[in-house]
Amino acid sequence: MKLQRIQSLALLVALGGIFPSALHAAESTVNKLVIHADQGKETIDRNIYGHFSEHLGRCIYEGFWVGANSEIKNVRGIRQDVVAALKKTKIPVLRWPGGCFADEYHWKDGIGKPSKRPTMINTHWGGVTENNHFGTHEFLDLCEQLECEPYICGNVGSGTVQELSQWVEYVTFDGVSPMADLRRQNGRKEPWRVKYWGVGNENWGCGGHMTPEFYADQYKRFATYVRSYGSNRVYKIACGANTGDTNWTEVLMRDAGKRMNGLALHYYCGSGKTRKPATEINEEDWFSQLKKALHIEELVAAHGAIMDKYDPKKNIAMIVDEWGAWHSVEPGTNPGFLYQQNTIRDALVAGVSLNIFNQHADRVKMANIAQTINVLQAMILTDKAKMILTPTYHVFEMYSVHHDAKLLPAEVQSSDYLMGAEKIPNVNMSASRDAEGRIHVSLCNLNPNQPAEVACELQGAKANSIKGRVLTAPELASHNTFEQPDSVKPAEFKACQTTASGFTATLPAKSVVVLEISP
Numbered sequence: 001m002k003l004q005r006i007q008s009l010a011l012l013v014a015l016g017g018i019f020p021s022a023l024h025a026a027e028s029t030v031n032k033l034v035i036h037a038d039q040g041k042e043t044i045d046r047n048i049y050g051h052f053s054e055h056l057g058r059c060i061y062e063g064f065w066v067g068a069n070s071e072i073k074n075v076r077g078i079r080q081d082v083v084a085a086l087k088k089t090k091i092p093v094l095r096w097p098g099g100c101f102a103d104e105y106h107w108k109d110g111i112g113k114p115s116k117r118p119t120m121i122n123t124h125w126g127g128v129t130e131n132n133h134f135g136t137h138e139f140l141d142l143c144e145q146l147e148c149e150p151y152i153c154g155n156v157g158s159g160t161v162q163e164l165s166q167w168v169e170y171v172t173f174d175g176v177s178p179m180a181d182l183r184r185q186n187g188r189k190e191p192w193r194v195k196y197w198g199v200g201n202e203n204w205g206c207g208g209h210m211t212p213e214f215y216a217d218q219y220k221r222f223a224t225y226v227r228s229y230g231s232n233r234v235y236k237i238a239c240g241a242n243t244g245d246t247n248w249t250e251v252l253m254r255d256a257g258k259r260m261n262g263l264a265l266h267y268y269c270g271s272g273k274t275r276k277p278a279t280e281i282n283e284e285d286w287f288s289q290l291k292k293a294l295h296i297e298e299l300v301a302a303h304g305a306i307m308d309k310y311d312p313k314k315n316i317a318m319i320v321d322e323w324g325a326w327h328s329v330e331p332g333t334n335p336g337f338l339y340q341q342n343t344i345r346d347a348l349v350a351g352v353s354l355n356i357f358n359q360h361a362d363r364v365k366m367a368n369i370a371q372t373i374n375v376l377q378a379m380i381l382t383d384k385a386k387m388i389l390t391p392t393y394h395v396f397e398m399y400s401v402h403h404d405a406k407l408l409p410a411e412v413q414s415s416d417y418l419m420g421a422e423k424i425p426n427v428n429m430s431a432s433r434d435a436e437g438r439i440h441v442s443l444c445n446l447n448p449n450q451p452a453e454v455a456c457e458l459q460g461a462k463a464n465s466i467k468g469r470v471l472t473a474p475e476l477a478s479h480n481t482f483e484q485p486d487s488v489k490p491a492e493f494k495a496c497q498t499t500a501s502g503f504t505a506t507l508p509a510k511s512v513v514v515l516e517i518s519p
């Protein structure tokens with residue numbers, strides 16, 4: 001599916017009055033969508049809505065894990081308020097234990113009686129002592145409680161082939177073997193099913209500063225011994241490029257493509273014009289952040305084109321296993337803990353990124369936002385027993401209607417949001433049809449000043465009824481706090497109606513809207 005994006009009003013007019021009202025609306029936002037409701041062959045993999053959680057700051061400890069003796073309600077040490085909240089978003093997959101931490105993590109330190117587990121220094125993240133109380137059993141228990149798929153990232157940078165191979169055996173082997181027996185001694189009789197195994201993380205950087213040629217060889221060595229035992233079929237994910245490093249993708253596809261199921265990509269869209277705390281925003285920062293968020297489309301296209309050359313049938317998935325905004329830490333917090341607030345701007349970052357992943361559903365089969373709790377672009381922030389949901393959380397919950405739905409091809413003619421000599425489209429969207437035949441359209445109005453009028457032609461279906469939900473807020477920096485946890489939350493959206501050919505809607509300034517159309 002090729003999404004055609006026509007972003008300039010001049011071009012829209014040149015198209016010969018497809019949308020005549022554009023002619024008198026040069027100063028407002030006029031936007032036309034065409035959704036091919038009778039088409040759609042790609043499935044939007046639910047794993048596009050995946051998460052990443054690292055032993056970093058307060059993501060695992062305090063975020064997920066409070067320990068069985070905590071006064072905070074928990075099941076076997078895992079806090080239940082966050083489990084319930086994440087289940088509402090239908091969290092599909094969780095990547096762990098890193099990140100940079102993965103390439104210095106030795107999994108055998110995290111099994112057995114907690115009081116006997118050795119400690120280590122978390123050198124990347126604040127130099128704090130890691131007590132290893134949250135290890136393999138606890139992570140897989142967490143995934144069972146969340147009802148999501150685990151995705152384990154192995155240690156290539158400082159680990160051995162044997163160590164990774166034994167981890168797979170420990171977790172997934174059903175028969176009699178040294179590792180399976182050790183697992184049973186540690187209280188788990190049945191093996192777990194773990195499909196997704198990452199072979200290293202950022203091995204071009206914190207995972208060993210390797211060249212792509214060297215890593216491709218290391219990947220083949222390590223991946224050879226990541227075995228499928230019994231009916232557990234492993235899915236091997238190679239470390240992918242940093243942002244625009246297409247040479248990394250080229251070398252990995254050329255030298256190791258035949259031996260991988262997925263190739264990762266990491267892209268952080270930073271902060272505003274300069275890196276500042278999340279809530280310090282002027283309009284230049286707003287524009288700059290969203291422009292950088294939209295850049296992921298070019299990255300997916302550029303890396304995807306190289307993957308197409310070696311894998312035209314698209315058997316190898318692009319796995320965007322770290323993405324999101326990266327602001328300065330909240331003042332007064334540990335700089336190594338990457339704790340940041342989360343505003344309506346971050347909700348727009350999530351909205352456009354997820355729309356772009358949806359649109360590339362033919363290649364992008366998983367994405368994992370960084371990181372679930374208390375770190376970077378989090379879903380959830382905690383303060384001891386208190387927990388709040390961020391604007392980004394609400395986008396994941398609203399967009400969950402796209403999970404495993406058929407992507408509907410669409411064309412967008414968006415007016416421009418101008419900032420000096422630069423411009424980005426006001427409107428960004430994606431559409432899908434679910435198993436019951438309902439059509440969902442997720443729309444972002446990136447403009448913080450003006451509403452966006454949208455007229456949609458629904459080809460091949462009649463819109464009989466329409467309803468929607470909206471996430472918006474009064475200020476650029478609107479966010480939720482422990483004192484005011486519901487400042488930014490979804491509301492019913494009424495500014496939409498069906499028409500003879502589809503529907504119209506008025507998106508408020510700085511909003512994310514999800515519409516449900518029943519044919």
Ligand code: AHR
Nearest residue numbers: 098099100101201202370
């Ligand atoms: O998510 C924080 C860090 O960003 C991860 O540990 C690393 O993989 C990336 O550079």
